[in-house]
Amino acid sequence: MLSLKSFWIRKKISKFLNYTFLIFLIFNVNLNKSFSDNLEMGEATIQQMIIEAQKHAINTIKLEPNVRSLKIELLIKKYINLDFMSKATTGTFWKKASEIQREKYKVALLKQIVLSIEEHLNTLAKLSYKPIKSERRGKKLIYVKGVIEDPAKKKPSVNLLWKLAANKNGSFLILDLEIEGISLVSSQKAESLSILRKNRGNFDILLNNMTRNN
Amino acid sequence: MTKKYKILFIKCITAAFILNGCSSSNKHVSENKDPFEKMNRNVFQFNKYVDKKILSPISKTYVTQVPAKIRLGVSNHLQWMDAPNTIINSALQTDMENTILASAKFLLNGLSLGFYDLDKGETVIKKRDFGSTLANLNVSEGPFLMVPFIGPKTTRDLTGTILDRQNMAKLSSNSIDDINLAEIPINMIDKRSKMSKTIDNIYLSTDPYIKVRSFYLQNRRNEIYSKKYIENKNNNLDAEFEKFLD
Numbered sequence: 318m319l320s321l322k323s324f325w326i327r328k329k330i331s332k333f334l335n336y337t338f339l340i341f342l343i344f345n346v347n348l349n350k351s352f353s354d355n356l357e358m359g360e361a362t363i364q365q366m367i368i369e370a371q372k373h374a375i376n377t378i379k380l381e382p383n384v385r386s387l388k389i390e391l392l393i394k395k396y397i398n399l400d401f402m403s404k405a406t407t408g409t410f411w412k413k414a415s416e417i418q419r420e421k422y423k424v425a426l427l428k429q430i431v432l433s434i435e436e437h438l439n440t441l442a443k444l445s446y447k448p449i450k451s452e453r454r455g456k457k458l459i460y461v462k463g464v465i466e467d468p469a470k471k472k473p474s475v476n477l478l479w480k481l482a483a484n485k486n487g488s489f490l491i492l493d494l495e496i497e498g499i500s501l502v503s504s505q506k507a508e509s510l511s512i513l514r515k516n517r518g519n520f521d522i523l524l525n526n527m528t529r530n531n
Numbered sequence: 532m533t534k535k536y537k538i539l540f541i542k543c544i545t546a547a548f549i550l551n552g553c554s555s556s557n558k559h560v561s562e563n564k565d566p567f568e569k570m571n572r573n574v575f576q577f578n579k580y581v582d583k584k585i586l587s588p589i590s591k592t593y594v595t596q597v598p599a600k601i602r603l604g605v606s607n608h609l610q611w612m613d614a615p616n617t618i619i620n621s622a623l624q625t626d627m628e629n630t631i632l633a634s635a636k637f638l639l640n641g642l643s644l645g646f647y648d649l650d651k652g653e654t655v656i657k658k659r660d661f662g663s664t665l666a667n668l669n670v671s672e673g674p675f676l677m678v679p680f681i682g683p684k685t686t687r688d689l690t691g692t693i694l695d696r697q698n699m700a701k702l703s704s705n706s707i708d709d710i711n712l713a714e715i716p717i718n719m720i721d722k723r724s725k726m727s728k729t730i731d732n733i734y735l736s737t738d739p740y741i742k743v744r745s746f747y748l749q750n751r752r753n754e755i756y757s758k759k760y761i762e763n764k765n766n767n768l769d770a771e772f773e774k775f776l777d
Contacts, residue, residue, distance in 0.1 A: 401772075401775055401776060404775045405771070405772065405775050429736075429737075432735065433732055436728055436731075436732055437728065454765070454769050455769050455770075455773055456773065457772075457773055457776055458769055458772060458773065470652075471599070471603075480772065482772070482776055492772055492776075493768075493772070497750065497753070498749060498750060498753030498754075498761070499745075499746055499749045499750055499753075500749065500768070503745065503749065503768070504742055504745040504746060504749070507741050507742075507744070507745040508736060508737050508738045508741045508742055508745070509737070511738055511741045512737065512738060523737075526737045526738070527737050
């Protein structure tokens with residue numbers, strides 16, 4: 318009788334362990350699948366953006382500079398997380414800024430991004446982009462590594478690292494771009510914070526400086 | 532080398548080490564370590580003036596008037612002339628792979644005095660200088676400096692540049708040393724022409740001085756420090772980013 322009972326308990330434990338293992342396996346497979354799905358989505362976002370930018374560079378070459386800028390602005394807006402970039406580049410000063418100042422800063426920052434992209438747009442059209450590797454970082458971030466190459470091999474390759482995160486809709490947006498290890502958000506942060514610190518957090522002075530240069 | 536120059540050299544090294552000593556022993560310094568900012572900004576304005584009036588027009592003429600193939604040859608030759616520094620410093624850093632590869636490439640390209648890259652860029656060689664050797668020996672980065680005509684440096688890198696120059700002078704014959712000195716302006720024009728868009732973009736930024744400092748420090752640290760440093764830096768940035776995403 319005792320051995321029968323122990324046999325029954327053992328059977329139950331083994332059944333429990335089997336189910337636990339099965340649940341773990343299903344959960345793990347799903348988790349890995351969702352991780353790899355996210356990575357693929359992140360890579361696809363970058364690929365799509367590069368293709369659109371190259372098309373844009375070719376199609377808009379004869380347009381007026383202002384119209385061209387406006388078009389590239391719309392394209393960039395679609396792919397970057399401007400809210401995040403604004404917060405990340407102003408740090409604790411962001412909380413102290415008024416709603417109007419925040420909006421103005423976002424516009425000025427976008428303008429700066431557009432300006433720097435425009436400078437390299439025609440060159441970008443002649444180059445090719447190749448994704449290298451993507452990895453999940455922490456809970457929310459995705460890194461997509463790639464390289465920009467010159468098919469004619471006249472220019473050296475440039476290593477890029479895109480940092481992305483999903484927004485509320487589930488689509489991926491760019492948070493930062495590192496070109497040969499130089500983070501654009503970190504550089505902009507250093508600039509903005511230097512002006513804000515010098516002027517005791519006066520956002521208007523920063524905005525004036527930014528719009529003057531734009 | 533005359534006695535006068537020897538004394539000047541010793542003075543420079545001592546000054547650089549003293550400046551370096553002003554810093555904390557922390558190997559990875561923060562972005563804001565710039566105690567000489569006021570002086571640096573003045574030097575930056577001077578360098579910008581020199582660049583706008585002299586270097587930029589010359590480099591633009593260089594790009595438009597000199598055929599791309601010749602410019603590539605000059606660029607290859609300048610890199611080749613700098614190779615002994617990489618070989619010496621890779622050996623000092625016990626990076627034997629880089630030492631061997633750099634030596635082999637130096638000897639191979641030596642057949643064309645470095646004007647033609649016979650290896651066709653197949654071998655990737657990490658550029659090493661005395662600044663990176665000092666970093667390898669855990670010498671702290673020191674304060675950021677803007678050096679007239681040279682541009683951004685840290686005290687450690689400035690010390691490294693001076694020592695590299697001394698090494699080259701000691702190792703090579705007088706005539707080669709003279710060629711080396713004559714090639715400094717060519718090197719400046721070559722570099723300026725390659726970075727023309729980046730430099731123009733920097734001048735358009737809100738605070739060009741801060742942008743140069745940020746670009747230089749980020750680039751230099753990525754060049755010098757190990758993968759572990761880059762991983763640490765990325766982890767810190769990730770944590771900061773996640774905080775802003777919340």
